[in-house]
Structure formats: C-alpha cells, structure tokens
Amino acid sequence: MSEHIVSSKIYYTIWIILLVLTIVTAQVAKINLGPFNPILALVIATTKALLVVLFFMHVKYTSEKLTKMVIVSALFWLLLLLFLSLADYTTRGIGHA
Amino acid sequence: MATTAITAEREHYLNTDYGIRSWLLTTDHKRIALLYLVTITLFFFIGGFFALLIRLELLTPAGDLVQADTYNKLFTMHGQVMIFFFLIPSIPAVLGNFLIPMMVGAKDLAFPRINLLSWYLLVVAGILMLHCIITGGVDSGWTFYTPFSTAFSNTKVIEAGVAIFIAGFSSILTGLNFVVTIHRMRAPGLTWSRLPLFVWAHYATSIIQLLGTPVLAITLLLVVFERAFNLGIFDPTRGGDPLLFQHLFWFYSHPAVYIMILPSMGVVAEIIPCFSRKRIFGYSAVAMSSIAIAVFGFLVWAHHMFVAGISLYSAMIFSILSYLVAVPSAIKVFNWTATMYKGSIHFNTPMLYAMGFIGLFTMGGLTGLFLAALGIDVHVTDTYFVIAHFHYIMVGGAVMGYLGGLHFWWPKISGRMYPEWLGKFAALTVFLGFNLTFFPQFILGYLGMPRRYWQYPAEFQVLNVFSTAGSTILAVGYVLPMIYFLWSMRYGKVADANPWGAAGLEWKTSSPPPTSNFEEVPEVTWEAYNYDEIPAPEEVPVG
Amino acid sequence: MADSPLTIEHEEGLQHQFVDVEQQRNAVSLGMWLFLATEIMFFGGMFCAYLVYRYWYYNEFAAGSRSLDLTWGTLNTAVLICSSLTVALGVRAAQLGKRKLLIVLLVLTLLFGLTFLGIKGIEWYAKYTEHHIPGASFDASDLIKDYPQIPIDPAHEQIYFSLYFAMTGLHALHMIIGVGIFSFILFYAWKGRYTPAYHTPVEISGLYWHFVDIVWIYLFPLLYLIDRRPLR
Numbered sequence: 001m002s003e004h005i006v007s008s009k010i011y012y013t014i015w016i017i018l019l020v021l022t023i024v025t026a027q028v029a030k031i032n033l034g035p036f037n038p039i040l041a042l043v044i045a046t047t048k049a050l051l052v053v054l055f056f057m058h059v060k061y062t063s064e065k066l067t068k069m070v071i072v073s074a075l076f077w078l079l080l081l082l083f084l085s086l087a088d089y090t091t092r093g094i095g096h097a
Numbered sequence: 098m099a100t101t102a103i104t105a106e107r108e109h110y111l112n113t114d115y116g117i118r119s120w121l122l123t124t125d126h127k128r129i130a131l132l133y134l135v136t137i138t139l140f141f142f143i144g145g146f147f148a149l150l151i152r153l154e155l156l157t158p159a160g161d162l163v164q165a166d167t168y169n170k171l172f173t174m175h176g177q178v179m180i181f182f183f184l185i186p187s188i189p190a191v192l193g194n195f196l197i198p199m200m201v202g203a204k205d206l207a208f209p210r211i212n213l214l215s216w217y218l219l220v221v222a223g224i225l226m227l228h229c230i231i232t233g234g235v236d237s238g239w240t241f242y243t244p245f246s247t248a249f250s251n252t253k254v255i256e257a258g259v260a261i262f263i264a265g266f267s268s269i270l271t272g273l274n275f276v277v278t279i280h281r282m283r284a285p286g287l288t289w290s291r292l293p294l295f296v297w298a299h300y301a302t303s304i305i306q307l308l309g310t311p312v313l314a315i316t317l318l319l320v321v322f323e324r325a326f327n328l329g330i331f332d333p334t335r336g337g338d339p340l341l342f343q344h345l346f347w348f349y350s351h352p353a354v355y356i357m358i359l360p361s362m363g364v365v366a367e368i369i370p371c372f373s374r375k376r377i378f379g380y381s382a383v384a385m386s387s388i389a390i391a392v393f394g395f396l397v398w399a400h401h402m403f404v405a406g407i408s409l410y411s412a413m414i415f416s417i418l419s420y421l422v423a424v425p426s427a428i429k430v431f432n433w434t435a436t437m438y439k440g441s442i443h444f445n446t447p448m449l450y451a452m453g454f455i456g457l458f459t460m461g462g463l464t465g466l467f468l469a470a471l472g473i474d475v476h477v478t479d480t481y482f483v484i485a486h487f488h489y490i491m492v493g494g495a496v497m498g499y500l501g502g503l504h505f506w507w508p509k510i511s512g513r514m515y516p517e518w519l520g521k522f523a524a525l526t527v528f529l530g531f532n533l534t535f536f537p538q539f540i541l542g543y544l545g546m547p548r549r550y551w552q553y554p555a556e557f558q559v560l561n562v563f564s565t566a567g568s569t570i571l572a573v574g575y576v577l578p579m580i581y582f583l584w585s586m587r588y589g590k591v592a593d594a595n596p597w598g599a600a601g602l603e604w605k606t607s608s609p610p611p612t613s614n615f616e617e618v619p620e621v622t623w624e625a626y627n628y629d630e631i632p633a634p635e636e637v638p639v640g
Numbered sequence: 641m642a643d644s645p646l647t648i649e650h651e652e653g654l655q656h657q658f659v660d661v662e663q664q665r666n667a668v669s670l671g672m673w674l675f676l677a678t679e680i681m682f683f684g685g686m687f688c689a690y691l692v693y694r695y696w697y698y699n700e701f702a703a704g705s706r707s708l709d710l711t712w713g714t715l716n717t718a719v720l721i722c723s724s725l726t727v728a729l730g731v732r733a734a735q736l737g738k739r740k741l742l743i744v745l746l747v748l749t750l751l752f753g754l755t756f757l758g759i760k761g762i763e764w765y766a767k768y769t770e771h772h773i774p775g776a777s778f779d780a781s782d783l784i785k786d787y788p789q790i791p792i793d794p795a796h797e798q799i800y801f802s803l804y805f806a807m808t809g810l811h812a813l814h815m816i817i818g819v820g821i822f823s824f825i826l827f828y829a830w831k832g833r834y835t836p837a838y839h840t841p842v843e844i845s846g847l848y849w850h851f852v853d854i855v856w857i858y859l860f861p862l863l864y865l866i867d868r869r870p871l872r
Contacts, residue, residue, distance in 0.1 A: 041862075053854070067673055074676070082691060281667040329774075329798055
C-alpha cells in the first residue's frame with residue numbers, strides 16, 4: 001500500500017464528479033435513446049467505479065503491480081462467467097439444438 | 098550436523114506445549130495441518146463407508162439391500178462428503194499448510210489466525226453435514242440439480258447446502274492465505290523460478306479456490322432461498338431455468354476438480370525427482386502448466402451439460418475448450434516421465450504412489466477426452482463410464498498423490514519413519530484394489546449401465562461383482578497406513594532431517610521442525626531440484 | 641541477510657510471522673484485495689442470473705424496475721458516495737496522525753451507512769405494502785394494470801423481484817458488516833491505536849467499504865434504470 005498521501009482537494013473533486021454522474025445517469029434514463037440507454041447507464045457506472053478504484057482506493061497511486069493484476073483478473077473471471085453463460089442463452093434458438 | 102538425536106530432548110512443534118487448548122487455539126501452521134489431518138481422515142472413512150454400502154447394494158442386480166430413496170441418499174452423501182470434506186481440503190490443508198511456509202522459508206503463513214479459522218469453519222460445516230446425514234441426509238445427488246433439489250426433494254437440502262457453503266469459505270480462506278504467503282513471504286534469494294513445483298501447484302490451486310468457490314457459495318445460497326421462500330428462479334413451470342443453476346454450479350464444480358488434482362500433481366513433482374535422483378525435466382513447463390490448468394479449467398464447465406439442453410453452438414465451443422485443457426496435464430506427464438528417464442530409480446513407497454499416479458491419472462485424463470467428444474458423450478454420459486473416469490482421476494490420481502505425499506513427508510511431520518515394507522505392501526494393495534474396483538466400470542458404462550441406479554440388468558452383474566471385490570481390497574489398502582502411521586509415532590525409527598536426501602528448504606530443518614520452522618532465516622542461492630549436488634542417502638530407508 | 645535477533649523490538653502491531661511492518665502491510669493489503677476479488681465473483685453469480693432473466697423477460701424486468709422509487713434510489717446512491725468520501729478522508733487523516741479528524745470522519749461514515757440502510761428499509765417496506773415481495777402474497781396485478789401495453793407474466797415478474805431482494809439484500813448484509821467493522825475501527829481510533837506508522841486496519845477496512853459502494857454503483861442502474869423512458 002503506497003504511503004503517498006492524496007490531497008483532500010482531489011477527494012472532494014472526485015466526490016463532486018461522482019454525484020454529478022449519479023444525477024446524470026438518473027436523468028438520462030428518462031430520455032429515449034433506444035438501445036443506448038442500458039449501454040450509457042453501464043458506461044456511467046463503470047466510470048464511477050473506476051474513479052472510486054483509482055482515487056478512493058488509491059490504485060492510481062500505488063506502485064504495486066500485483067494489486068492491479070488482482071483487480072484485472074477478478075474482472076476477467078467475472079466476464080468469463082457472464083459471457084460464456086450468455087453464449088449458451090443467446091444461441092439456443094438457432095437451428096436445431 | 099544433526100545426528101539421530103533423541104527427539105524428546107530437543108524442542109519442536111509437537112512437544113513445545115501440551116494440552117487440548119494448545120491444539121485447539123494454536124496458530125502454528127504445522128499443528129493446524131495435523132488438526133486438518135484428523136478431520137479429513139474422519140470424513141474419508143465416512144465417505145468410504147457410504148461407498149461400501151453402494152458397492153454392497155450393487156453386488157446383485159435387484160435392489161435388495163436398501164430402498165431406492167435410500168440408495169439416492171447413499172450416493173449423494175458419498176459424493177458430498179468425499180468432495181467437500183475430504184478431497185478439496187486434503188492436500189492443501191494438510192500438506193500445503195504444513196509445508197508451504199517451510200518451502201518458502203517463512204515462520205508461518207501470512208495469516209495464522211485465519212488459518213485456524215479455516216479449520217474451524219470446516220469443523221462447523223462438518224458437524225452440520227453430519228447432523229444432516231444422521232437426521233435423514235440428502236438425495237439430490239452431490240450436484241443438487243434443480244428443480245428436484247429446490248421443489249421436489251423431501252430431504253435436508255437446505256442443511257446440506259448451508260454446510261457446504263460454510264466449507265466453501267474454509268477453502269477460500271486457505272487459498273487466500275497461500276497466495277499472500279507465496280507472494281509476500283519468500284526468503285531472500287527465493288525467486289519464483291526457484292520455488293518447488295509443489296508451491297506452484299498450490300498457487301494455481303489457490304487461484305481456483307479464490308475465484309471459483311464464491312460462485313458455488315452464491316449458487317447454494319440461491320438454492321436455499323428458493324427452497325425456503327418458494328421462489329421460482331430455477332423452476333421451469335414458473336419461468337425459471339434449471340440450466341442456469343447448472344451453469345452457475347459447474348462454473349465452480351469443474352474447476353473444483355482441478356483444486357483436487359493440482360496439489361497431487363505438486364506432490365508427484367516433488368517425489369519423482371527425489372527418487373530418480375535427477376532434476377525435474379522442464380521446470381518452467383511444469384510450473385506454467387499448473388497456471389494453465391487453473392485458467393483453462395474455468396473455460397470448460399458446460400461439458401457437464403452437453404445433453405442437458407444447452408445450445409449446440411455453445412456445446413461445440415465447450416467441447417473444443419475441453420480438449421485444450423488436457424494439454425497442460427499431458428505436458429506434466431511427459432515431463433515427469435522424462436525426469437525418470439536415465440534417473441537412478443528408488444522404489445520407495447512414495448515413488449510407488451507417484452508412479453501409480455502417473456499411470457492412473459493418464460488413463461483417467463484420456464477417458465476425459467472421450468467424454469469431451471460430443472458424439473461419444475451422448476452415449477456414455479450419466480453412465481458408469483463417467484464414474485470410472487472421475488474416480489481414476491480423483492482416487493487413482495488425487496488420493497494416491499495424497500498418500501504418496503503423506504509417506505514422503507511423514508518423517509518431517511512426525512520425526513519418525515513408517516515401516517517401509519508395510520508401506521510398499523499397502524501401496525500395491527491400493528493399486529490392485531483400485532483397478533479391480535474401477536476398471537470394470539469403464540466397461541459397464543460403455544455397455545450402458547446408468548449411474549445412480551440402484552438396480553441393473555442381470556447381464557451387468559459379473560463386472561459389478563469384480564468392482565465390489567476390488568473395493569474391499571482398496572479399503573484394506575487405505576486402513577493399513579492409518580494403522581502404521583499411528584504405530585510409527587511411538588515405535589517408528591527416529592528420522593533425521595533429510596532421510597530421503599531430498600531437495601527443498603523443508604529438508605534443511607530438523608524432523609520434526611521447531612515451531613518457528615528454522616533456527617535462522619535461510620537465504621537461497623541455489624536452483625530448485627539441485628539433485629546433482631545432493632548425495633543420495635547412504636542407506637535407503639527400509640522398514 | 642536477516643538475522644533472527646534474540647530480542648525483537650516490538651514494533652506497534654507487528655505480528656511474529658512478518659519480518660517488518662512493511663511486509664505486514666503489503667501482505668495484509670494483498671489479502672484484502674484478494675478477498676474483494678472473491679466478493680466480485682460472489683456477487684457475480686447473481687449478476688449472471690440477473691443478465692439471463694433480463695434477456696429472457698425484459699418486459700417484466702422493465703415494469704418491476706419502474707415500480708422502484710427513483711428518488712430514494714438516487715438519494716441512496718449519493719449517500720454511499722458521500723460515505724466513500726468520508727472513508728477516503730478518514731484514511732488520509734490516519735496517515736497524517738490527525739486522531740480527532742479521523743474520529744469525526746468515521747462517525748460521519750457510520751451515519752451515512754446507517755442512513756443508507758434506513759432508506760433501504762423504507763424501500764423494502766414499500767415493496768411489502770405493494771405486495772411485491774416474492775412468496776405467497778406476491779401480487780403483480782398493479783403492474784399489469786398500470787402498464788397494460790406491456791405483456792407481463794406474474795411468474796416472470798416474481799423472478800425480477802426475487803433477484804431484486806436477493807441482490808439488494810446481500811448488498812445490505814455487506815453494508816451491515818461494513819458498519820460493524822467501522823464501529824470497531826472507530827473504537828480503536830478513539831483509543832488512539834492508529835498512527836502514521838500503523839493504520840493498516842483503517843486502510844483495508846476502507847477498501848472493503850469502497851467495494852460495497854461499487855457494487856451499489858452497478859446495482860442502481862441495473863435494478864432501477866432498466867426502462868425509465870416515458871410510456872406512450
């Protein structure tokens with residue numbers, strides 16, 4: 001864990017951005033963007049998550065490569081579960097099963 | 098240098114403190130390993146008891162020993178106890194716990210109290226499971242398939258599910274402890290490429306435990322909720338998908354089989370070089386193949402679902418991936434064999450188990466490829482072919498590796514030698530009994546005998562009789578080591594620090610080791626398996 | 641080469657298996673990150689179930705999502721974000737040895753956490769009065785009535801709400817555990833245990849809290865924002 005001490009100004013800035021993004025995502029959901037509604041919602045959520053991980057959880061300031069590897073691996077495994085399962089569900093209707 | 102000093106005079110981890118509290122509240126990884134040894138041995142015999150009842154029923158084609166419902170409970174309990182309370186903990190919790198800190202040159206694991214917690218979680222889970230068994234058991238199969246387990250079974254599904262949920266956390270915490278220890282607590286000079294392959298194998302195992310077990314946990318939780326609150330998540334009459342359960346279940350349970358085999362492979366990788374007096378052939382390949390197995394093992398789970406109703410396209414994907422996952426295992430087998438080539442082979446008991454492992458694991462693994470082929474799988478899935486396949490790997494592989502490891506490190510653990518001739522005899526008994534039990538099952542499965550049936554057509558009886566006969570021989574082979582290990586603790590020949598002339602940091606400290614493992618923190622300047630520098634012991638230990 | 645000295649200077653909180661405080665901090669930090677990785681997979685299983693059934697039963701999921709109170713949901717999201725701020729500032733206070741500031745921030749964090757749980761309770765109670773809790777008294781007829789143009793199967797609707805309660809319930813359980821952990825941290829902070837040299841428990845508890853926040857950051861759009869477009 002890095003002993004780099006982050007300035008409180010950065011924390012407050014991130015906090016404001018997160019609050020703004022929250023309001024944005026709630027309001028944008030009311031606008032009809034067709035298939036982009038869920039995509040945009042997830043993009044905003046991921047942006048917020050990234051901000052929390054990088055700044056609040058100090059990942060941006062750590063010199064530990066292992067930490068980043070753990071995070072990336074966990075996300076990779078999660079996506080594995082989701083996508084390989086969906087590979088079954090999205091191809092079930094095709095031809096003869 | 099250490100002579101065969103009388104161990105009673107020297108302080109080590111066994112005699113440093115006496116009394117129940119010093120064991121139940123210990124944080125010494127070596128004592129915790131022994132606590133685990135006792136626990137899982139108990140469960141091994143419980144699971145084995147169910148196996149014997151199964152084999153007894155299958156002596157005759159008619160269902161004449163137990164009712165059909167009872168038979169369902171027998172194979173369910175056999176599976177659950179053996180998998181979650183014996184195989185999954187076995188090598189990591191006993192040998193891994195004992196050896197990994199020593200192999201990396203540390204005083205203990207990274208989190209000793211969490212290590213103790215892991216054991217207590219397994220004990221609590223085990224008590225719950227025993228209670229479940231005694232008060233009626235479960236009949237859903239160890240696989241808990243829905244909607245039978247959630248809506249139709251009249252047995253204690255929730256209790257069993259909770260027990261396994263708790264046992265899962267025991268497994269997760271062990272994996273967490275190992276990964277942190279291996280990353281952060283290696284002695285000076287001990288680079289990754291100098292680590293014993295036993296450590297690499299446990300590192301890979303721990304990754305699987307960390308990333309896979311939580312999915313089992315949430316799946317069992319959903320089953321418990323569904324059953325308790327009558328939800329419809331897995332109920333097809335209410336829009337639920339039973340296959341969703343299977344996807345989530347097998348996402349863990351397939352990698353789980355690699356949790357069960359990888360540590361065994363690590364044991365074999367230690368035994369073979371020692372008793373061939375040769376460096377391991379292809380160190381990097383063996384190390385990387387462990388990681389490859391851990392990763393690829395997560396990509397193949399739906400091969401358990403080929404006939405369950407998944408789409409043909411996903412079946413094809415999973416079939417190809419299942420072929421790929423065999424490659425790293427094959428790499429290991431080639432490297433172990435190449436290690437033995439032109440080595441100076443000593444047929445001590447651990448070596449007999451290791452050699453048996455290679456042969457039986459190869460057979461089990463190759464039959465997995467048969468099952469990975471969609472066309473063949475349609476005919477042999479849910480038959481005794483599958484049962485033979487996984488028992489060749491789990492028993493012919495994992496259990497033999499476990500026994501080989503116990504024998505190999507017994508001098509280190511107890512400070513005593515087991516009787517070598519008895520060890521060899523038991524190993525051969527196990528090998529013989531195992532093959533007699535399970536080889537006929539390949540044939541039975543191919544001929545069409547379904548699994549989980551308590552009756553069968555008369556034409557299958559001869560092979561079933563062979564199988565049952567073999568199981569009794571196998572049982573003898575398993576009971577013998579229990580007896581002579583216990584015997585050796587009092588009457589066995591006192592062992593010195595390195596009776597096998599083996600490489601590895603654990604052999605540089607006394608047998609049994611002191612509580613803090615080493616008198617001085619070692620600094621490693623040599624490569625692993627430096628058997629060209631280590632002389633063979635003058636006298637090969639004989640019982 | 642490290643000696644094993646006969647007398648070890650007892651550094652604050654250094655456990656015997658570690659060589660120095662730096663190794664301990666690195667090990668503990670890695671341990672917490674690995675634990676969070678397991679939590680990602682734990683929640684991940686339910687995200688998988690959610691995705692499958694959203695794919696199959698989009699209409700029911702949309703209707704169920706609409707029946708959630710967007711104001712409470714947005715407010716709760718903001719509450720958690722505020723709590724993450726106070727946690728991050730708290731860790732900073734510990735790094736700087738500012739005990740009083742740390743205590744204030746920890747108290748604020750706990751207040752935010754309890755507020756989140758309180759609002760969650762309000763939302764669940766609303767679901768209770770609307771008969772949207774899965775089980776014997778489940779009744780989706782108000783949704784069918786309110787959205788006649790969307791075909792809704794009550795059984796499929798119940799799946800949405802089963803997942804809603806399972807996911808928010810598991811999340812709330814993690815919040816409760818987080819509140820428990822931070823209560824301990826507050827207690828030890830008040831006793832003066834944390835210094836610039838040793839405040840690892842504050843750091844790793846913070847990591848856990850931020851993770852629980854991130855889970856909610858995803859739960860919010862997935863559960864509340866499936867379809868908020870104006871109905872024609």
